[in-house]
Amino acid sequence: MKKETNVKLNSEEFYASRPLKSVKFMRRFIPYQLWKFLIINLKVIRIVAYGHS
Amino acid sequence: MSQVVVLGAGISGHTAAAHLKRMLGKKHNVVVISPSEYYQWIPSNIWVGIGKMKEDQVRFKLDKVYKKWGIEFHQAKAVSIHPDGSSESEKPFIIAEYTDPKKRGEEISIEYDYLVNATGPKLNFIGTEGLTPGQNTQSVCTSSHAVEAWENLQKVFNKAKAGEKQKILIGTGHPTATCQGAAFEYALNVAFEARERKIEDNIEITWITNEYELGDFGMNGAFVKRNGYVIPIKEFAESVLFEYGIGWIKRAGVYKVEPGKVYYEQLNGSKNEKEFDFAMLIPSFTGAGIKAIGKNGEDIQDKLFLPNGFMRVDADYTPKEFEEYSVNDWPETYQNPYYENIFAPGIAFAPPHSISRPMKSINGTFIFPTAPRTGMPSGVTGKVTAQNIARIIKKGDKTLRHRASMGKMGAACIVSAGFGFFKGSAASMTVNPIVPDWEKYPDYGRNIRYTIGEMGLAGHWVKLTLHYMFIHKAKGYPLWWLLPE
Numbered sequence: 001m002k003k004e005t006n007v008k009l010n011s012e013e014f015y016a017s018r019p020l021k022s023v024k025f026m027r028r029f030i031p032y033q034l035w036k037f038l039i040i041n042l043k044v045i046r047i048v049a050y051g052h053s
Numbered sequence: 054m055s056q057v058v059v060l061g062a063g064i065s066g067h068t069a070a071a072h073l074k075r076m077l078g079k080k081h082n083v084v085v086i087s088p089s090e091y092y093q094w095i096p097s098n099i100w101v102g103i104g105k106m107k108e109d110q111v112r113f114k115l116d117k118v119y120k121k122w123g124i125e126f127h128q129a130k131a132v133s134i135h136p137d138g139s140s141e142s143e144k145p146f147i148i149a150e151y152t153d154p155k156k157r158g159e160e161i162s163i164e165y166d167y168l169v170n171a172t173g174p175k176l177n178f179i180g181t182e183g184l185t186p187g188q189n190t191q192s193v194c195t196s197s198h199a200v201e202a203w204e205n206l207q208k209v210f211n212k213a214k215a216g217e218k219q220k221i222l223i224g225t226g227h228p229t230a231t232c233q234g235a236a237f238e239y240a241l242n243v244a245f246e247a248r249e250r251k252i253e254d255n256i257e258i259t260w261i262t263n264e265y266e267l268g269d270f271g272m273n274g275a276f277v278k279r280n281g282y283v284i285p286i287k288e289f290a291e292s293v294l295f296e297y298g299i300g301w302i303k304r305a306g307v308y309k310v311e312p313g314k315v316y317y318e319q320l321n322g323s324k325n326e327k328e329f330d331f332a333m334l335i336p337s338f339t340g341a342g343i344k345a346i347g348k349n350g351e352d353i354q355d356k357l358f359l360p361n362g363f364m365r366v367d368a369d370y371t372p373k374e375f376e377e378y379s380v381n382d383w384p385e386t387y388q389n390p391y392y393e394n395i396f397a398p399g400i401a402f403a404p405p406h407s408i409s410r411p412m413k414s415i416n417g418t419f420i421f422p423t424a425p426r427t428g429m430p431s432g433v434t435g436k437v438t439a440q441n442i443a444r445i446i447k448k449g450d451k452t453l454r455h456r457a458s459m460g461k462m463g464a465a466c467i468v469s470a471g472f473g474f475f476k477g478s479a480a481s482m483t484v485n486p487i488v489p490d491w492e493k494y495p496d497y498g499r500n501i502r503y504t505i506g507e508m509g510l511a512g513h514w515v516k517l518t519l520h521y522m523f524i525h526k527a528k529g530y531p532l533w534w535l536l537p538e
């Protein structure tokens with residue numbers, strides 16, 4: 001996506017952190033995402049399970 | 054035989070009714086009163102609003118499910134609660150007005166032994182001048198609003214495709230609106246769709262919010278573990294918006310909308326305008342507006358409701374400074390302090406105060422997000438309410454054993470950022486507890502051990518799984534009760 005369209009130099013947006021190519025790649029890399037899918041589910045289940053008595 | 058009446062068939066009321074019937078069986082009656090013939094899985098409205106799901110994929114008719122479960126259903130809207138009965142009868146009752154087309158406008162009086170008020174929020178569009186969904190602005194708060202939003206968004210996309218520059222504004226439509234997460238998701242999905250259609254160069258998207266910092270989401274922000282650091286969600290939110298090409302206006306209280314123009318005040322007192330071709334703005338929320346009436350017809354509103362229309366429960370409503378806010382202010386059983394047979398789970402309960410710091414502009418306007426109550430706490434509180442009522446009815450023991458405080462329960466926020474099994478994306482975040490507990494967790498207010506702050510395809514799969522899982526559960530398909538709230 002073209003960021004420049006809406007982000008002017010030295011505007012507040014300019015100071016946002018930006019992902020590297022490797023991070024973007026991992027976000028789409030299926031084996032890694034399958035692993036993440038498992039992790040997110042486990043963490044969510046843990047949070048739900050301990051949430052009420 | 055006891056009769057439990059549940060007002061509202063949303064996430065909280067439907068969960069409560071389903072568990073009540075499962076636990077009470079045929080010996081007792083469960084009655085649900087809700088104005089729509091449908092149950093809708095509101096979180097997926099975002100996908101209806103970008104044309105990725107049809108309305109019927111996020112909703113289903115309630116009568117079939119309730120018939121199967123043996124729950125009595127009235128398509129009606131509760132108008133008053135009479136907890137002391139009337140001059141003719143001791144028994145408490147409610148009055149509802151049918152919205153069912155066959156009996157529209159007729160009133161019905163239903164007695165109860167236990168009452169669950171799960172009427173959620175009233176979308177208070179009239180709280181902001183000109184904030185009319187389908188006219189000046191759009192909404193995705195209901196599935197029909199989302200259908201309309203998508204129809205209008207397509208017009209903007211078509212103009213952009215034809216080379217016309219288009220301005221899109223998404224965010225909060227009132228200085229104290231909440232539910233930022235939903236609007237944030239919508240902004241990301243709209244940006245994603247614009248990119249898919251290769252029209253992003255002609256579309257300027259702006260996120261407008263009453264948050265002090267991005268990522269506040271009405272929970273005073275949060276911290277997550279990421280790449281060897283503990284970072285504020287603010288950083289995460291700014292980074293995601295930047296990546297999606299979305300600019301932002303923060304600390305902004307929208308007070309007026311005209312066709313194509315929004316007026317807002319910022320915390321620094323400045324009054325500004327922003328033009329748009331398409332705007333999706335979340336209204337403020339109030340309670341459902343049900344009246345509370347005493348035995349002789351007197352007004353007892355104060356016993357059941359706070360002035361904002363949300364129901365008074367076991368929270369500490371003493372006015373306090375932000376520094377004195379405590380997790381112990383938050384309710385655990387959702388029982389009304391004056392009537393022990395009335396409960397209010399989900400959004401219907403009145404929170405003791407905000408979670409974010411209340412902020413006032415130099416003109417004296419409050420500009421900050423009020424407390425959100427998302428799907429998970431709404432479902433969980435619906436379930437504990439059902440467990441407590443079922444226990445009282447079955448065992449006769451009035452001790453409320455089941456408790457769920459937002460100061461103890463965590464929440465998972467899966468913020469959709471694009472649709473598609475291989476192309477989709479979502480930001481997955483967890484917070485635990487929802488309301489910061491500064492005594493227990495002095496550094497961050499929350500336990501950061503099990504937090505996540507991840508962006509990627511896996512989040513989209515989780516969000517999609519949740520959609521199908523919760524629809525399966527709500528329809529009462531096999532083993533539904535094993536699925537967590």
Ligand SMILES: Cc1cc2nc3c(=O)[nH]c(=O)nc-3n(C[C@H](O)[C@H](O)[C@H](O)COP(=O)(O)OP(=O)(O)OC[C@H]3O[C@@H](n4cnc5c(N)ncnc54)[C@H](O)[C@@H]3O)c2cc1C
Binds near residue numbers: 398
């Ligand atoms: C667009 C959008 C996206 C969201 N996404 C997420 C998400 O991804 N994750 C998440 O956790 N949360 C999300 N939420 C929040 C979530 O939808 C709410 O927390 C949840 O719906 C609250 O449940 P509830 O049962 O309290 O209220 P509701 O679901 O609003 O249900 C209230 C019910 O009461 C009925 N009712 C109203 N007035 C009356 C009356 N007078 N008499 C009888 N019945 C009445 C209504 O018709 C409705 O059936 C989202 C919200 C929106 C708007």
